[in-house]
Every structure is written in C-alpha cells, then in structure tokens.
Amino acid sequence: MSESTGRLPALPVTFRPARTRAVLHAAGIALFVAVSLIGLLLKQLGPGERISFVFTAALLAGVLFLLARPKVVVDEDGVTVVNIVGRRRLEWAQILRVNLRPGDPWVFLDLSDGSSMPVLGIQPGIAKARAVDDARTLRALAEDRSTAGPGTVRD
Template sequence: MTAPVEPPPLPATFRPTSTRIVLLTVGTVMLVVLCWISVALDTLNTGERVSFIVTALVFFGVLALLSRPKVVADEDGVTVVNLTSRRRLEWAEILRVNLRPGDAWVFLDLSDGTTLPALGIQPGIGRDRAIRDARALSALAESRGTGAPRR
C-alpha cells in the first residue's frame, strides 16, 4: 500500500506537458515549413499558395486542439478541459479518481453515476508524472469533497 499523498496547494493545473510541447513544436514547424514552401516555390499560382497556407493552419489547429486537455483544481472544484469540451465540477461531485494500468487517461467517478474522462492526466509519455498527478488529484478530492478512500 502506498503512503498517503499530501494534497498540492491550490490552484493546481495538471496537463501532459511533454505531449503538449511535442504537439505545439511539431505544429509550429509544419506551419513555418508549409508557409515557406508556399512562398519559395515560384511555380505555384496564388490558389496553390493559399492552399498550402490553409493546410498548414488546419494542421496547426488540429495539433493545438490535441494539446488542449488539462485539469484545473481550485478551492471550489475542478475544471476538466478535454479536446472539445469543458466541464466544471464541484468537489462533492467527484467520488473517485481512477488511473488503472492500461488506461489512456484518468477517469473521474461522479456522484451522478457517470464517469468523466480527464485527458489532462495521461500516462502516455510521462507515466510517473501521470501517477503522481492522479494521486494528487485523488488526495484533493478526498480532502475537499465526499470522495471515497483510494483502494
């Protein structure tokens, strides 16, 4: 059994920083390269140049969207920001924070009987950090809400 985790000071933001850095770096490089190509190639007409730039912006937009997930904990509750949605939860609504082996991200068991994925804590690149973040969020939920004790 692991030792109890001390809740972090609030406000606390949990996000997959390494993944975010990689996505935004790749997006920026692709944007610059495709825009440079559109300007550098003399054989392209205006429509083709515009299509290169629009394609670069679309790629960057998708990668920026993929880098969006985070979980923000404050005194009043938690805001879960996933790819295309944002949901505000009161501490009492969070019963348990789950990160099981093989899970792609944390799942929050809620008092209404549903489960909410929290993509802001994902073990993809930084497994140890994701486990620490999940334990910290669980400690916050236990200390601030009606969260059930961890198993």
C-alpha cells in the first residue's frame, strides 16, 4: 500500500520474506553441494556411504527449503496462509485483526473462532520495514474486505 495515496494494491498479491527466502535457498544449495562433494570425493568411502552423504545433503537442504516456504496469498475471496508445513484458506469474514506487535517474530491473525493464527509469510527478521509495511497492507485489505463483503469492488 502506498502511504502517500492510501490506495490498496491490486489483487491478487503475495507476501513473503524475500531476503530470508533467498538466504535459505542459497544456504540449502550450498549445503547440498558441499556435503555431496565431500561424500563423493572421499576415496575411502564405499558406494553406499557416498549415497548416504548425498541423501543426507538432500534431506538437510529440504529442511532449509521448507523453512523458505511461508507466504501469504491475498485475493478477492480471502487469504491463503502457507506456513512451513501447513496451508489454510481463510475467508475475509474470518479475519478480525492483523497483528504485528514489537518483538513478534511474525504476523498473527485474530480469527472469528477465537483463535490466533501465526502468519510466517510476514516476518520482521531481516527486513523489518518491509514486514511492517506488508502487515499494514494486509491489515488495510482485511479491514476493507471485511466491511465491504466478499467480491465487492471498491473505488
């Protein structure tokens, strides 16, 4: 959302921690290459042990790729929250409040069923200003859509 104009972004829009994601992907690839090369270059290892090095490298890289998975996809009908191992679709009416308080590791959604849901796709770790802006935009979209009703086009 542009602070100067107050206009909401065109939907659909995706929020994700881009820098964190880039770091995790780079680390996963580097880890896979390094561990695999070590396993393949050690002459005293047999074929099974070499395969286990590559398998272990793939497993460790896979964990880093899972950590890079979180995102929030916002469209006219609601919000899809993708966390590390789960995905949940929310209608606009289910979202009561979007919270990112000082010290929070990520955004939390207060839901109409009385629960709170973590949204790892917006986290202030490496890029705090970006996360705060994304949280404000998601809050403005939730407020706009929950009062307008699903599918309502606003000017």
